[in-house]
Amino acid sequence: MSAEEGVGRERRLAVNEDWAATIAGLVLLVLVLARVVPGWLVP
Amino acid sequence: MAEVETGRRPRLLRAVGGAVVVVVLAALTRYLEQNVPVFTKGTWLGGIAKSVEYPVYAILLGLLGNAVLAGLGVRDRLAAGFRTEFFIKTGLVLLGASINFAVVVKAAGPAIAQAFLLIALVFGFTWWLGGKLGLDSKLRALLSSAVSICGVSAAIAAAGAVQAKREQLAYTASLVIIFALPSIFVLPLLVDALGLSTAVAGAWIGGNIDTTAAVSAAGALVGEEALQIATIVKTTQNALLGVVAVALTAYFALKVERTGDAKVSGRALWERFPKFVLGFLAASVIATVFLESGGDRSVITTVNDLRTLFLILAFVSIGLEFRVAPLREAGWKPIGVFAGATVFNLAVGLGLASVLFAGFGG
Numbered sequence: 001m002s003a004e005e006g007v008g009r010e011r012r013l014a015v016n017e018d019w020a021a022t023i024a025g026l027v028l029l030v031l032v033l034a035r036v037v038p039g040w041l042v043p
Numbered sequence: 044m045a046e047v048e049t050g051r052r053p054r055l056l057r058a059v060g061g062a063v064v065v066v067v068l069a070a071l072t073r074y075l076e077q078n079v080p081v082f083t084k085g086t087w088l089g090g091i092a093k094s095v096e097y098p099v100y101a102i103l104l105g106l107l108g109n110a111v112l113a114g115l116g117v118r119d120r121l122a123a124g125f126r127t128e129f130f131i132k133t134g135l136v137l138l139g140a141s142i143n144f145a146v147v148v149k150a151a152g153p154a155i156a157q158a159f160l161l162i163a164l165v166f167g168f169t170w171w172l173g174g175k176l177g178l179d180s181k182l183r184a185l186l187s188s189a190v191s192i193c194g195v196s197a198a199i200a201a202a203g204a205v206q207a208k209r210e211q212l213a214y215t216a217s218l219v220i221i222f223a224l225p226s227i228f229v230l231p232l233l234v235d236a237l238g239l240s241t242a243v244a245g246a247w248i249g250g251n252i253d254t255t256a257a258v259s260a261a262g263a264l265v266g267e268e269a270l271q272i273a274t275i276v277k278t279t280q281n282a283l284l285g286v287v288a289v290a291l292t293a294y295f296a297l298k299v300e301r302t303g304d305a306k307v308s309g310r311a312l313w314e315r316f317p318k319f320v321l322g323f324l325a326a327s328v329i330a331t332v333f334l335e336s337g338g339d340r341s342v343i344t345t346v347n348d349l350r351t352l353f354l355i356l357a358f359v360s361i362g363l364e365f366r367v368a369p370l371r372e373a374g375w376k377p378i379g380v381f382a383g384a385t386v387f388n389l390a391v392g393l394g395l396a397s398v399l400f401a402g403f404g405g
Contacts, residue, residue: 010212011203014196017129022322024129025136029326032345033333039345042352043073 054123061124061363068108068359069352072100098227098260101355105362112363127360128196131256132319134353135274138259139326140346142271143334147327150272153246153399154279157392161250162283164391165191169384176376181207184291185215186377190384193281193317194219194253200284200315204291210372217369218381223257224365226385231264237393241265242403245272246396251388255281256357263354272400278320285315 031037076097083092112118139147166187173183181202188201195216202212230252234244244265252258255277262273289312330343370378 010199014199018318021129021132022319025133025322029140042348
């Protein structure tokens with residue numbers, strides 16, 4: 001893997017993590033507000 | 044095809060192994076945070092144990108795990124599971140739910156003003172200092188973006204914009220973490236020593252510490268309001284990342300490389316915009332509407348516990364990712380530039396936070 005390809009890979013990974021974190025955070029929020037995830041389940 | 048699959052499976056297994064290490068250390072952090080004050084109650088350690096917050100346990104356990112894994116020779120193989128960026132961004136989206144949207148709107152003005160001024164001044168100073176010390180233009184761009192905007196994410200975006208080498212990116216990312224780690228503890232101590240209000244403290248921390256995870260750790264050590272303001276300020280800086288990355292692309296294409304291929308477009312701006320900022324704002328709106336329409340406040344406590352859990356995972360990962368070796372490879376000049384820029388950032392950031400957030404009440 002060339003140096004430039006390595007940077008491109010890091011950038012794509014960062015973009016994917018960005019979306020994944022956004023979706024995970026919002027889904028968890030909605031699940032807690034809808035009481036699907038109860039308080040006792042979160043340590 | 045079979046070769047690709049057999050290559051992917053060990054990589055996935057190693058990532059899962061790394062994630063298991065992070066979760067185990069996070070569970071240990073939670074246990075220590077809740078039980079050490081109980082165990083030491085009534086002893087001379089009781090007072091200290093009560094004031095030690097979860098970021099301290101998480102980072103120290105991460106560093107300890109780092110040393111043990113390095114000693115066993117497996118740290119680099121498990122590193123794919125240490126997903127600091129994912130954990131911190133998920134935690135920050137959840138943090139949005141604990142901030143009333145009215146506070147976000149109220150803080151947005153001073154936060155945007157501070158972010159613009161701080162990025163312009165610190166980027167300019169770092170670029171100038173790097174030039175004085177004869178650094179390569181691409182490394183100057185990476186260091187300037189990392190110090191002035193948001194650490195590793197900014198360095199990655201800048202590396203893509205100026206087509207930097209992978210070693211330059213790895214080196215800048217190491218510098219960011221090496222400088223961020225002590226600042227998590229030093230800035231809260233300075234906040235106490237200077238007697239700053241929580242809003243000014245939060246704005247100073249949010250504008251100064253490079254990585255978003257370290258901003259959250261330092262903000263949490265100062266208190267809940269400081270954490271909220273620090274996050275709003277840092278998130279605003281994050282949002283400006285795309286603007287700086289696109290400006291760098293244009294500058295390098297037109298002035299440095301002279302290729303004439305600048306590709307400045309709305310699409311390029313959107314590609315580099317950190318999407319978790321939208322999640323943070325959406326969470327604040329959802330929770331505000333939920334509470335305004337008579338929703339149960341105790342449910343937000345569960346969201347806050349979940350947020351703390353993700354922040355702990357991120358802080359453990361910071362400790363696990365810590366490396367000093369890359370510093371030896373690049374010499375003292377980039378370290379000097381980074382250190383000089385950090386001191387400049389601290390001084391200018393304190394001045395701006397004191398002016399823009401004076402009299403700011405939750």
